[in-house]
Amino acid sequence: MLPAMTNPMERPRNAGVSLDPPLLPDVEIYTRERRREIEDQVREGTLTRIRPGVYGPRVVEDSVAKRIQAQMLQQVRASVERLRGEFWFSHVTAAVLWGCWTWKSDGLVHLTELHNPAIRRSTERTIRRHWTDLPVRDRSSVSGVPVTSLERTAVDCARMLRPGSALVVLDAALRKGADRRLMATILEESRGKRGVRQARELLPLAVATSESPGESIVRWVALDAGLRPPSTAIPVVTDIGKFWVDLGWAELKIGIEFDGEEKYSGKYGDPVEVRRRERERQAALEREGWIILRFRWDDFLDLDAIADEIRRAQARRRSETAK
Numbered sequence: 001m002l003p004a005m006t007n008p009m010e011r012p013r014n015a016g017v018s019l020d021p022p023l024l025p026d027v028e029i030y031t032r033e034r035r036r037e038i039e040d041q042v043r044e045g046t047l048t049r050i051r052p053g054v055y056g057p058r059v060v061e062d063s064v065a066k067r068i069q070a071q072m073l074q075q076v077r078a079s080v081e082r083l084r085g086e087f088w089f090s091h092v093t094a095a096v097l098w099g100c101w102t103w104k105s106d107g108l109v110h111l112t113e114l115h116n117p118a119i120r121r122s123t124e125r126t127i128r129r130h131w132t133d134l135p136v137r138d139r140s141s142v143s144g145v146p147v148t149s150l151e152r153t154a155v156d157c158a159r160m161l162r163p164g165s166a167l168v169v170l171d172a173a174l175r176k177g178a179d180r181r182l183m184a185t186i187l188e189e190s191r192g193k194r195g196v197r198q199a200r201e202l203l204p205l206a207v208a209t210s211e212s213p214g215e216s217i218v219r220w221v222a223l224d225a226g227l228r229p230p231s232t233a234i235p236v237v238t239d240i241g242k243f244w245v246d247l248g249w250a251e252l253k254i255g256i257e258f259d260g261e262e263k264y265s266g267k268y269g270d271p272v273e274v275r276r277r278e279r280e281r282q283a284a285l286e287r288e289g290w291i292i293l294r295f296r297w298d299d300f301l302d303l304d305a306i307a308d309e310i311r312r313a314q315a316r317r318r319s320e321t322a323k
Contacts (some may be wrong), residue, residue, distance in 0.1 A: 016210075054078035072105070089146065108127065112131070113131045154173035218306065240284045253289050255290050
């Protein structure tokens with residue numbers, strides 16, 4: 001195994017975006033003694049009501065996705081404080097608590113219970129309850145919080161989410177060590193239920209080598225466009241060193257790089273220096289005959305445009321080969 005590197009341009013295959021479980025935020029519990037204090041903070045805007053009797057700081061994040069996740073985690077913490085009875089956080093909520101990547105989350109808190117709680121959905125707008133048999137095998141906990149097991153979580157998401165979002169969770173779950181065979185068993189036990197067919201189609205496409213949610217999304221775009229599945233973490237030897245291309249088709253020498261937020265955040269050093277190294281890396285790959293396509297989060301606003309760009313690159317390469 002290659003040693004860990006601080007340079008994201010020269011990374012071993014086990015590098016990538018973190019999959020660590022998030023910490024639940026602190027909350028304030030309403031009491032008669034604290035009534036005036038809490039009401040004053042709500043008026044000032046420093047506290048906001050999460051659910052009856054539970055308050056937390058106003059969420060301020062620089063992106064919609066981060067804000068949705070932060071608000072979901074507040075709801076999880078408030079649910080832990082206030083809900084009674086047996087329940088397990090499940091579906092996308094469990095995926096977040098496990099530390100899995102997600103994409104286009106609805107922000108709802110999903111709970112799985114063994115019996116129908118007979119609670120009107122209109123009274124719990126931030127919670128979606130699912131009631132079903134949940135084998136002991138599929139019950140777990142993360143940092144003391146009850147959740148569905150990693151495998152059950154991934155299967156539930158694969159059944160419920162849109163395909164691209166589902167593949168992001170499946171990739172992350174496998175990367176965290178989920179047992180693919182157990183997921184297949186859970187799907188077999190769920191035969192006839194909603195979303196099982198989609199999950200069966202997606203599970204063989206999931207990989208443990210995807211290193212970021214962006215890579216998983218780009219891979220889904222290629223698959224959805226009918227293209228042959230791209231490989232991930234492709235090693236390429238150049239005249240200035242060995243690099244790993246995020247994903248692509250080695251036989252065509254077409255690589256795809258996803259430029260996420262972390263790469264130029266300062267985590268890997270001065271962003272100016274990181275960009276300089278990235279330009280050198282790109283030039284070295286091109287000298288080896290590679291076409292490198294680069295995508296960012298903003299590009300996911302038009303998935304068809306990404307698919308078209310990949311098709312054009314493949315057509316160009318085949319045209320060059322035919323000459």
